[in-house]
Structures are given as C-alpha cells and as structure tokens.
Amino acid sequence: MTTPHQQPVHVRSGHAAEFDDHPHDECGVLGISTPHGDGVAQLAFFGLFALQHRGQEAAGIAVSDGQRARLHKDPGLVSTVFTPEALAPLTGYHAIGHTRYSTTGGSSHRNIQPFLVETMHGPLAVAHNGNLVNAPALRDELLQRGFGLTATSDTEVLTLMLAAAGGTSWQERLERTLPAWKGAFSMVMLMADEVIAVRDPWGFRPLSVGRLPAGGHAVASETCALATLGCVEIDEVRPGEMITLRGAELIRHQALAPATTPARCTFEFVYFSRPDSVWADRSVHEVRQRLGEELANEAFVDADVVIPVPDSSIPAAIGYARASGLPFNDGLIKNRYIGRTFIEPTQDIRERGVALKFNALGENLRGKRVVMIDDSLVRGTTAGPLVKLVRDAGATEVHLRITCPPITHACHFGVDMGHDGDLMAARHTVPEMVDLIGADSLAFLSLDGMMRAVAAQEDQRDGYCNACFTGRYPIAVGSAQTKLSFEGVLA
Numbered sequence: 001m002t003t004p005h006q007q008p009v010h011v012r013s014g015h016a017a018e019f020d021d022h023p024h025d026e027c028g029v030l031g032i033s034t035p036h037g038d039g040v041a042q043l044a045f046f047g048l049f050a051l052q053h054r055g056q057e058a059a060g061i062a063v064s065d066g067q068r069a070r071l072h073k074d075p076g077l078v079s080t081v082f083t084p085e086a087l088a089p090l091t092g093y094h095a096i097g098h099t100r101y102s103t104t105g106g107s108s109h110r111n112i113q114p115f116l117v118e119t120m121h122g123p124l125a126v127a128h129n130g131n132l133v134n135a136p137a138l139r140d141e142l143l144q145r146g147f148g149l150t151a152t153s154d155t156e157v158l159t160l161m162l163a164a165a166g167g168t169s170w171q172e173r174l175e176r177t178l179p180a181w182k183g184a185f186s187m188v189m190l191m192a193d194e195v196i197a198v199r200d201p202w203g204f205r206p207l208s209v210g211r212l213p214a215g216g217h218a219v220a221s222e223t224c225a226l227a228t229l230g231c232v233e234i235d236e237v238r239p240g241e242m243i244t245l246r247g248a249e250l251i252r253h254q255a256l257a258p259a260t261t262p263a264r265c266t267f268e269f270v271y272f273s274r275p276d277s278v279w280a281d282r283s284v285h286e287v288r289q290r291l292g293e294e295l296a297n298e299a300f301v302d303a304d305v306v307i308p309v310p311d312s313s314i315p316a317a318i319g320y321a322r323a324s325g326l327p328f329n330d331g332l333i334k335n336r337y338i339g340r341t342f343i344e345p346t347q348d349i350r351e352r353g354v355a356l357k358f359n360a361l362g363e364n365l366r367g368k369r370v371v372m373i374d375d376s377l378v379r380g381t382t383a384g385p386l387v388k389l390v391r392d393a394g395a396t397e398v399h400l401r402i403t404c405p406p407i408t409h410a411c412h413f414g415v416d417m418g419h420d421g422d423l424m425a426a427r428h429t430v431p432e433m434v435d436l437i438g439a440d441s442l443a444f445l446s447l448d449g450m451m452r453a454v455a456a457q458e459d460q461r462d463g464y465c466n467a468c469f470t471g472r473y474p475i476a477v478g479s480a481q482t483k484l485s486f487e488g489v490l491a
C-alpha cells in the first residue's frame, strides 16, 4: 500500500487515561406550518425524534392555532417528554420544536426551549441552535433597560429583544434586531399565524427547508428530519436568509447580507450530523467515508483489521479499510440505548469506565493487529479505556487513527468542547498523547486532508469554520464565554 500525503505517526513508550470524551452535541430546531392543521404536533414530534442526536437533555414543542400558543417542554428524551397525553392539547396549524443540549446556561428547567412569551403583538416562541458571542453584552443591555430575566441562556435574550423591537410585522422586528446578533444562530420562531426561520450570515449551523407532502412546509436543523416527514424540494436556508412559513405559503427573503466568507462548522461533517443528512450539497455519510480514505492515505499502518468506535466512526472506518486494503470488521459493540441515564453507576461499573457503553468482540480482535478509527479526541478520557478494552480482548497491537486534526481551541459557536485547558491536544504533544492513551501509535488527519474530504473541489474549501483546530475564529470571540457564564446571577 502506498501512502501519499504521509503523516507523522507517533509510537508509544508507556500507558493509560480515563473516562467520557467527545464534544457534546448542540441543539436541534424544527418549525412546521400547515394549511390544514392536521396533527401538527405529531409531525413536530417525529421531526424532533429524528433530531434526538443533537440534544438529549430536554425537548419542547410550542403550537399555535392562529390565536393562542401552547407549550410543552421537559427534561428528557423526545419519546419520554411527549406522551400521547402531553401531545393531545397541542392543537393548531403552526409549531416549533427543540431538542436541547445546554451550550449556554446550565441544564435547569428554566433554560429548556422553546421560550414562549406573551407580547403586545401576540404570542412569540423562540427555539435556537448556536451561541451568540456577544450575548453577555446584549444581556447587560436588557437588564439596564429594566427587563427581568428568568433564564440564563442566550435564547431568552433573543426572545426579549424581538418582543421589544418596533415594527409593524415580525419580519420587520426581526430585521431591526438581527444586526445586533453576532455569532451562530439557526433559529425558529412561532407567532400566532406563522413560523419564521432565520440563519446567521456566516451559516455556522445547518438549517434546511422542505415542502410537506400534505401541504405546508417544514424547516429543520438537518435534512434527516425533513426526510422523516416526507418533505420534497428540500433546500438549504441560506446564510442571512429569513424564511416565513404561513400555511401553504413559503416566503424567502435575504434579511442580512451573507458574510464574505461563510463559516460552516466542519465538525457537523466529522461528528454531529446524522450520516443520512445532506449539507452544502454533500452527503454526511459520503464525507465521513472520504475522511477515512484520506486518513488511510496519510497514516497507513500495516494491520489485520480496521474497527470503528461506533456509531459515528463507522463510515470513516469503511473508508479507511477501502483505501488501505485492510479488512473492516466490528470490534466494539455500543449500547445504543444508554442515552442519558439518571441512575448513578455503581462504583464497580464506574471503575470499568467505558464498559457501560461498549463491549469488545473478542473473536474479531484476538491475536490481531488492530487499527481503531475514532472521529475526534477532545479531553482524551475515553481513548485510553477503549484501547485497553481492545487489548484486553486479545489484540496484539492497537493503532488509533482520528478523522480530524487535533482539537486545540474551544468552540464559541454552539459546541461544548470545554475550555482550551480541558483539551488534550492543547496540553500534550502527539507522542505524549500516545503514552497517555496507551496505543501503539496515534495519528490525526491533517487539516488539508479533512478539507479534501469535506469539499472535493479546491475552490469549495473556503467558507468553513475550523477554529477548534486552528484557533483562527471567523469572528472575534472576545473574552471566552463559557456554558455557565450567566449562572452566577440566578442560582
């Protein structure tokens, strides 16, 4: 096997680490408007169900019947928050929904979305994916103006700014408010008789729109949710675009000029988005396979089997195996139903760390030299236990290959990776990481390799955010805003 674009591969001299890793998913948003009002809450439920991977802490749906808005939201998975009894009162023509992982504000009940307020123009509900980098300043400004705030997330700030904006329509209020928002926002808003969706001018987070088969339209963070609802004519909401859904009507309007250089989040391709989603006209599954192919070209190692860390690394492992000529097989089985448990593991289970989530398939690993593909290394807490699990199952060598470059900087646009100081690659060299993890070797995909996989044509490779790998933020982030930076105000 030849190895073009050969990358340095670092070989170990020592051993291990501990516990849970991976950047945390952001949030999923959904909006629906129908002319007939049949089962709009059920549609929202199934749409949110398809966005569950973007947030498992809480879920909410707000529905309007043209006059009144109703809301149900609670902590938990979509399927547990929305029982038939909870959905039954949510009747109407228009709906928005949200699945939450807390990126700003803690995980308390008051931060669950959508936010619903009564305004002098009727009901207004807001659900938001992303992070505003200037939220602290906007929040202070609201407090100075005499507003009381009940929550600690920036979504309430957006909601109150909108409610207080002057104008004769919600579209006008939005256009007056939007220029003040700096950062990542893919948002849906519910009013008495319409749903409005808007995306920031950089296009950090995905947002797409499609036509429902029985009439009306839906917008969603990912196309997988629109496909679940049977949508056709699916199209991306453009950066800076505002889309109004009103029954059968769909009105598109460029509310803000798109940024000269857009900043789509590369990590959506590496890890967050569901593989059956399409973004920037690229299939996420296909991009992940290409990430694996690029990695095999850059960091080939002679071995007996290529295994993924399931589930997100499966397509990349297929790509690595294909490009390297090595056989692909399962080596780890993930408990797909673990979700978020509120039951504390016993000390014995806790000590076995990743055993809660993964078991090794000894028959596929015994006596084998293994290449293990993972999508990212964040705090570096699970890589060591996973390597140990594979070794304990009989592997003679374990070579770890990561389908993105080292993550060295925190994200300020809606992804919780922790602070710079939490990130393993910000604190250690690759040889040090090899020793800490206990792998026989470790290699990361290069930035160029990642971008070759994300965009086949060289002229398509601009317009992506890579700040967590490079520290070059597409917009000034000011003093680092953390997930809990407002928590000191409200206990």
Ligand code: SF4
Pocket (backbone or CB within 6 Å): 204, 264, 265, 266, 267, 268, 410, 411, 412, 413, 414, 415, 465, 466, 467, 468, 469
């Ligand atoms: S910093 Fe990283 S995770 Fe955050 S938007 Fe940019 S590429 Fe995505």
